[in-house]
Structure formats: C-alpha cells, structure tokens
Amino acid sequence: MNGLPFFAWLEERARAVDSLLCVGLDPRAETAEALLMECRRLIEATAPYACAFKLNSAFFERCGAAGMNALCRVIRAIPADIPVILDGKRGDIADTAIAYAEAAFDLCGAHAVTLNPYLGGEALAPFLERPECGAFILCKTSNRGADEFQALDVGGRRLYEAVAQRAQGWSRYPNVGLVVGATDPAALARVRMAAPDMWLLVPGVGAQGGDLEAALEAGLRPDGLGVLVNVSRAIAQATDPAAAAQQLRDTMRAIAGRVRQRAAESYATRTRRYALAQLARDLIDSQCVRFGSFVLKSGITSPIYLDLRRLASHPAILRRVAQAYAAILRTLTFDRLAGVPYAALPIVTAVALEMNVPFVYPRREAKDYGTQAVVEGEYRAGERVVVVDDLATTGDSKLEAIHKLESVGLQVRDIVVLIDRGQGAATALAQANYRLHAVVTLPELLEEWLRSGAINRARYEEVKDFLAR
Known part of the structure; x- marks a missing residue:
C-alpha cells in the first residue's frame, strides 16, 4: 500500500x-x-x-x-x-x-x-x-x-x-x-x-x-x-x-x-434508456417477440408477432416486467388492479405480488352457475381499479373489460399495458375518457432492436411500414 x-x-x-x-x-x-x-x-x-x-x-x-x-x-x-x-x-x-x-x-x-x-x-x-x-x-x-x-x-x-x-x-x-x-x-x-x-x-x-x-x-x-x-x-x-x-x-x-x-x-433519462434496453433483450430472449410472416386473427399477414403469454415461462423476466408496471402504477390512485383475461392474468398476478395489492378480473363470459359472477375476486362497489393488460392495439378489448367492471359498480380511469403498438388505442380510449399508460411503445422497441443488432434495417423498415398502415 x-x-x-x-x-x-x-x-x-x-x-x-x-x-x-x-x-x-x-x-x-x-x-x-x-x-x-x-x-x-x-x-x-x-x-x-x-x-x-x-x-x-x-x-x-x-x-x-x-x-x-x-x-x-x-x-x-x-x-x-x-x-x-x-x-x-x-x-x-x-x-x-x-x-x-x-x-x-x-x-x-x-x-x-x-x-x-x-x-x-x-x-x-x-x-x-x-x-x-x-x-x-x-x-x-x-x-x-x-x-x-x-x-x-x-x-x-x-x-x-x-x-x-x-x-x-x-x-x-x-x-x-x-x-x-x-x-x-x-x-x-x-x-x-x-x-x-x-x-x-x-x-x-x-x-x-x-x-x-x-x-x-x-x-x-x-x-x-x-x-x-x-x-x-x-x-x-x-x-x-x-x-x-x-x-x-x-x-x-x-x-x-x-x-x-x-x-x-438526467437520471430519469438514463434509467429509462437502460430499462428499455433490458426489456428489449428480454422480449427477444423469451421469444415474446418474433419476426417473420404471421397470419393474425384478423387474417392480415404481419412481419412481427408479439406473444406475451410466454412471460409465464420466464419468471425472472416476468418479475422485471412486473417492476416496470409497478413504476407506473405507483403514480396512480386506485384500490385494486383488474387484469384482462387471458394473457394479462400472469402479469397482473406478478404485479399484485410485487406491490402487495389485490386484484380482480372480469370473466370473458359470465358464469351461468354458482354465483354467476361477471367479475372474479373481492371488491366493493365504488372502488377504483386500474386495468392491467399486456398490449394495446385498437383499445376494443380494454373497453369491453371496462364495461364489465363498471357494470358491477367499479370505477375505471386508467389502463396500464406493457406495450402500446401505436395503432390508435390511446386515442380511442381518450375519446371514451380513459387514460392509457404504456411501459414502452412498439416503435421505441423497434429503435432499440435496430440499435442493438437484434434486427437489421430491412426488417425494421418492414415492421415500421406495417404499423403505419
């Protein structure tokens, strides 16, 4: 020394x-x-x-x-x-x-x-x-x-x-x-x-x-x-x-x-940049995002396919995703969360455990037996819930879930998703007086995948053109 x-x-x-x-x-x-x-x-x-x-x-x-x-x-x-x-x-x-x-x-x-x-x-x-x-x-x-x-x-x-x-x-x-x-x-x-x-x-x-x-x-x-x-x-x-x-x-x-x-x-800018890089890598590593030629439910052929259901098979990544949701949710006022079936149910469970808050979820179809519940879980009319989903595209599925939640007396103001595809959901929800919050947008992820070499320029332009349709 x-x-x-x-x-x-x-x-x-x-x-x-x-x-x-x-x-x-x-x-x-x-x-x-x-x-x-x-x-x-x-x-x-x-x-x-x-x-x-x-x-x-x-x-x-x-x-x-x-x-x-x-x-x-x-x-x-x-x-x-x-x-x-x-x-x-x-x-x-x-x-x-x-x-x-x-x-x-x-x-x-x-x-x-x-x-x-x-x-x-x-x-x-x-x-x-x-x-x-x-x-x-x-x-x-x-x-x-x-x-x-x-x-x-x-x-x-x-x-x-x-x-x-x-x-x-x-x-x-x-x-x-x-x-x-x-x-x-x-x-x-x-x-x-x-x-x-x-x-x-x-x-x-x-x-x-x-x-x-x-x-x-x-x-x-x-x-x-x-x-x-x-x-x-x-x-x-x-x-x-x-x-x-x-x-x-x-x-x-x-x-x-x-x-x-x-x-x-700023620290906030740096933190967001590195969180974006981590999420972009996680989505590639877990194959929650894939590139190629995929026929969607609508019949349209897409050069990109997002399948966030796969998060359930990657607990470490799911936890990081839950932490990203939690960072947004801590800025909002609510009594409990509401997950949208089915892809968001593992996500909302992870978020609820991360934040130690309760959640409910609206059923796809009301039960015709037992309690005939429209919404599963404990709640009281008048409580405020934040809707948690995986993706936002047009906003239609969010509005359907919100209608069921509001039908039992729950109040909804905010929706939080992991990825906003940038195809009109935010505008449609805003017109109905709801606020959409996204951890990240798909265009932001595309930029990061291009920067990191996960996709080449040709693939980037192909997906970007598809999203702009």
Whole structure:
C-alpha cells in the first residue's frame, strides 16, 4: 500500500493508466503450484492495462494449505502500485469477522475485500476500521437468481437500493464500494442514483453476458470514473491475454470519454434508456417477440408477432416486467388492479405480488352457475381499479373489460399495458375518457432492436411500414 485511503489510491491508479479494468484471477488449475503459475502468467501479461486485480479465494482454498500459500504468493507477485481485491464475500459477526479481516489484510496482504451485508453493519465493521483498506459490499449481483431477494420491495424501493443507501453510512472513512452486476444496467443506474459518488465493482461482462457499454454508461460518474469492471475468463481464456486486456481497457476508455461528454443527462433519462434496453433483450430472449410472416386473427399477414403469454415461462423476466408496471402504477390512485383475461392474468398476478395489492378480473363470459359472477375476486362497489393488460392495439378489448367492471359498480380511469403498438388505442380510449399508460411503445422497441443488432434495417423498415398502415 502507498499510504493513501483505498479509493483515493484506486482512483490514482485509474488515472495513471487510464483504465477501469479489473483483471479477475479465477484460476482453474488443480494444484497449488499450477495455480501460482497460471496467475503469474496473467499478471505479467495484463499488469500494464489493469487498474486492479481481483482474486477469487475459492479456487485457492480448495487446494488446502498449499492453495492458501499460493494465494499469498500471487498477491505478492502483483506490482506494488496496483490495488488487489480479495473476493471471498465474507460476512460474520464479532471475533469471526475480526479474524476474517486479519486474514485478508494482514496474512494475505490484500488491499480490499468483497463482503456480504446480510448480517448488517456490525458484521462489516472490522473490515472498515482501516482507512487504507477497502470493502466492496454485495449489492446487486450478476447471477441469474439475484432478484429472488435483492429486488424485493422494501418500503417502496428495492432491497439492493436500500443496501446502496445504507452502505454509505457504514464507515467513517470513504472506504466502501458496492458490487453491482453488469447484467442489469437499469439496476446499475438506480444504484448510481442512490450512491452517486461510490466506486462500483462490476462483474458479469463476458461469459455472463453483461453489456459492457450499457453497464459503463449506467454506472460511471460524470467524471468518467467510479466503475471498476471485472473481467476474468474473457482474458484468461484468450489466445493473447495481453491483447485482450488492452482491447478491453481501450474500449472502456472510449466509453468513459463519451460519458463525460454527456454528463448532464438526467437520471430519469438514463434509467429509462437502460430499462428499455433490458426489456428489449428480454422480449427477444423469451421469444415474446418474433419476426417473420404471421397470419393474425384478423387474417392480415404481419412481419412481427408479439406473444406475451410466454412471460409465464420466464419468471425472472416476468418479475422485471412486473417492476416496470409497478413504476407506473405507483403514480396512480386506485384500490385494486383488474387484469384482462387471458394473457394479462400472469402479469397482473406478478404485479399484485410485487406491490402487495389485490386484484380482480372480469370473466370473458359470465358464469351461468354458482354465483354467476361477471367479475372474479373481492371488491366493493365504488372502488377504483386500474386495468392491467399486456398490449394495446385498437383499445376494443380494454373497453369491453371496462364495461364489465363498471357494470358491477367499479370505477375505471386508467389502463396500464406493457406495450402500446401505436395503432390508435390511446386515442380511442381518450375519446371514451380513459387514460392509457404504456411501459414502452412498439416503435421505441423497434429503435432499440435496430440499435442493438437484434434486427437489421430491412426488417425494421418492414415492421415500421406495417404499423403505419
């Protein structure tokens, strides 16, 4: 260490080599000596381009005492002017946490660690008592199951946002950063809003499919710093690791330059842009949107087909969709939701669970037995409901559902859909004194699919012409 507080040193290194690249050392060798040799080869090749190195302790620990010895030797092999992060995701209390901190900083010689905040601030305190040592707190991770807990609603905000806000008060020194995955740029933007000055350690680029440009644009501070992008396998498995590291460093440098140029862009604009990119990818990945030649119910042949019923088979995507609906619904006044059968029923269920609000739904056909209900679920006449549906085309199906809801005394003012196809629904509903709200419009999605390469220019023009008919 050079005596500076950890993040001051990290920033000094980032400026010195004009790099935001953290080279991940996750060796897969089977013996301690082979681990050491693999890491030394990568260090020698990539050190000129690395802002920092991050070692995953698990791959050393599994080799026992010899592996731990190799871990310490690898850290000593890293040039003294480059910060070293030990990735162990520690989190315990009292003497156990103190012992973990001493092992990481004193025995191994690491300069920073990754920590699990699940046990609260007291479990992290022993790691944060040294201003020259840093800690990256797990906030929004890059794994597929991250949203199971990290996206839970906590008083109107997501749990990971609460962690980002709380982490800023866990140390009297500026030595706390956050781990936020590149696989969710919209979440990255929200974390940056919650913690505008903190450094973010960003895994998930490369093998996990994170979009480097989207992640940097979402997470970088206006000064073009504040994000440390960890890349492991894409460098280690490259034919020429040095060239791979240099290319990554140069790509990040170019993106950071663009971010500095448009630093004044509002948070709301950035968040919407990255949420749109995420939704566009989700719809392609789940095949909720397909391109080709499809005969619609009307008999018309369409170059695009939207099937949001498929969301029910993709729970992670369905949850993100529910969160997008919830962002709009929180701006409206209502007593309960009303889903339109059948495609919107899984969606309204997910939204109701996300927001902890009740819902009803109008039947396609009234029951001719039992209660002969027109609307299923509990409600009281005079309550206000918001209609939730998947798509908006002409608005006819919405008006039919609204008529049934109003026939039992429910009040309707607003309709919320995921996608407005832009084919007249908003106008038709407005003429009947209803307001249509859409998470996104189909023309907006087309622009994003073209930008991302999901469709080519010819397909874009074909669909655009079809929608304009």
